[in-house]
């Protein structure tokens with residue numbers, strides 16, 4: 417067990433520049449781009465640039481600088497796209513699918529930001 421990172425995953429290839437992406441925002445340690453198969457009018461993926469498989473891997477092993485950068489990069493995308501209710505936006509949903517039961521397809525940590533319309537409730 418443990419956190420085995422496979423550097424052949426599609427997001428690793430995007431981070432290495434081998435596959436193009438529609439960048440929304442880039443910081444020192446994070447990259448945000450539009451999802452190729454959007455599930456809402458806004459569907460952005462935010463990735464740490466480091467080789468982390470899941471949120472747990474990141475939370476356990478990332479540096480404080482990486483954690484802060486990733487957190488602020490997610491917020492910066494939300495602000496850039498006008499989704500923050502505190503700034504007059506309509507809100508959004510933040511998701512990290514994790515592992516097989518969580519429906520994770522790409523084994524490089526990514527947060528989904530979904531919004532741009534009323535996307536309803538998933539958990540009540």
Ligand code: 5GP
Pocket residue numbers: 426435437438449450451452453454512513519520521522523
């Ligand atoms: P997961 O199910 O792992 O949480 O989400 C993977 C997401 O990556 C999916 O929403 C899928 O549409 C997106 N995706 C897969 N391949 C690519 C790609 O090559 N480029 C982009 N921009 N998104 C991708």
